[in-house]
Amino acid sequence: MEIIYVKNNDIKPIKDPLCCAVGNFDGVHLGHQMLINEAKNHSLKSAVLTFYPHPSVFLKKIKNYPLLTPMNIKQDIIESLGVDYLIIFEFNDEIAKYSKDEFIDIMKRLNIKSVVCGYDFTFGYKALGNVSDLKNNFMVYVIPKYVLDDVRVSSSYIRELLSYGNIYDAKRFLGRDYTIRGRVIYGSMQGRLIGFPTANVFHDGYFLPRNGVYFVSVLYKNKKYYGMCNIGHNPTFNFQTELRVEVHIFDMDLDIYDEVIDVSFLKEIRDEKKFQSIDELKCQLLKDKEMCISLSKEIKD
Numbered sequence: 166m167e168i169i170y171v172k173n174n175d176i177k178p179i180k181d182p183l184c185c186a187v188g189n190f191d192g193v194h195l196g197h198q199m200l201i202n203e204a205k206n207h208s209l210k211s212a213v214l215t216f217y218p219h220p221s222v223f224l225k226k227i228k229n230y231p232l233l234t235p236m237n238i239k240q241d242i243i244e245s246l247g248v249d250y251l252i253i254f255e256f257n258d259e260i261a262k263y264s265k266d267e268f269i270d271i272m273k274r275l276n277i278k279s280v281v282c283g284y285d286f287t288f289g290y291k292a293l294g295n296v297s298d299l300k301n302n303f304m305v306y307v308i309p310k311y312v313l314d315d316v317r318v319s320s321s322y323i324r325e326l327l328s329y330g331n332i333y334d335a336k337r338f339l340g341r342d343y344t345i346r347g348r349v350i351y352g353s354m355q356g357r358l359i360g361f362p363t364a365n366v367f368h369d370g371y372f373l374p375r376n377g378v379y380f381v382s383v384l385y386k387n388k389k390y391y392g393m394c395n396i397g398h399n400p401t402f403n404f405q406t407e408l409r410v411e412v413h414i415f416d417m418d419l420d421i422y423d424e425v426i427d428v429s430f431l432k433e434i435r436d437e438k439k440f441q442s443i444d445e446l447k448c449q450l451l452k453d454k455e456m457c458i459s460l461s462k463e464i465k466d
């Protein structure tokens with residue numbers, strides 16, 4: 166997949182005429198995947214046009230607005246879907262003011278010939294552009310509302326599911342396990358003292374499932390491990406103000422500090438709890454481990 170970065174008026178035509186799916190695609194969920202597959206279904210080269218930073222992040226001026234798929238992981242998922250080009254459009258003050266016609270003009274100059282979008286897609290200043298405007302300028306393939314459990318599949322709904330710790334349904338709406346990718350950073354080194362060393366994962370930029378303990382898988386250097394993850398503040402040892410994501414990985418004794426791992430959430434196990442003593446915490450962790458190992462045995466890879 167070729168990645169093309171586009172900034173304001175610095176537009177060069179892409180050498181191939183394109184059939185392009187357009188949107189934010191946070192999560193690259195089942196609805197988004199319908200669009201992307203449609204873009205691959207025509208004689209032109211396929212493309213996905215998306216924005217960076219996410220327009221909601223930019224327009225709402227929220228620093229570190231958490232996403233389901235920050236750009237690096239979104240890029241990998243889109244590539245795995247077999248797309249030829251990913252066009253990353255820098256979203257800034259100027260772009261936010263582009264009228265629907267200016268936006269259409271940019272798409273034409275990029276050599277986009279066909280557009281794939283959802284039935285409710287809007288674009289341009291104040292979201293005044295819609296599917297009819299696109300139809301006056303391109304061959305347009307409109308994807309009807311994609312629904313699961315009577316709900317429109319959307320990034321916002323998947324966030325809601327994760328905020329309830331509903332890993333099972335988040336996976337159904339995403340079409341894959343919910344996964345975060347982060348560098349392993351130093352924690353307080355206390356985990357190893359109680360027999361449960363943990364990899365603390367740098368999670369900035371990610372929307373996290375509700376605080377609690379989860380059965381997870383970890384991908385490190387193309388090898389898959391199972392483990393258990395705590396999202397929380399470690400109230401028993403000493404309460405950490407910063408939210409921590411820490412994974413105790415089974416059957417791994419490598420030094421992975423500073424390495425990047427993918428953590429996929431497979432099942433919620435329990436809430437985080439303040440225990441009366443470290444021994445009680447240890448006892449609970451042994452039970453958690455037993456439970457997660459038995460869950461891992463149920464999985465056929």
Ligand SMILES: Cc1cc2nc3c(=O)[nH]c(=O)nc-3n(C[C@H](O)[C@H](O)[C@H](O)COP(=O)(O)O)c2cc1C
Nearest residue numbers: 352353354355356363393395399400401402437438
């Ligand atoms: C699977 C798992 C579950 C945990 N559950 C709790 C918990 O319920 N309450 C708590 O205070 N700490 C919990 N912890 C956090 C431990 O207190 C933490 O691993 C310890 O503070 C060591 O932190 P460190 O890796 O920064 O040294 C859990 C850790 C793991 C890996």
Ligand SMILES: Nc1ncnc2c1ncn2[C@@H]1O[C@H](COP(=O)(O)OP(=O)(O)OP(=O)(O)O)[C@@H](O)[C@H]1O
Nearest residue numbers: 188189190196282283286309310311318319320321
């Ligand atoms: N469930 C769906 N059915 C059909 N089209 C969809 C669906 N979800 C998104 N789309 C389309 O995918 C493109 C990208 O949309 P966008 O990234 O805004 O998705 P979203 O999941 O609806 O996000 P949010 O929940 O943040 O509004 C748009 O063209 C949109 O119309």
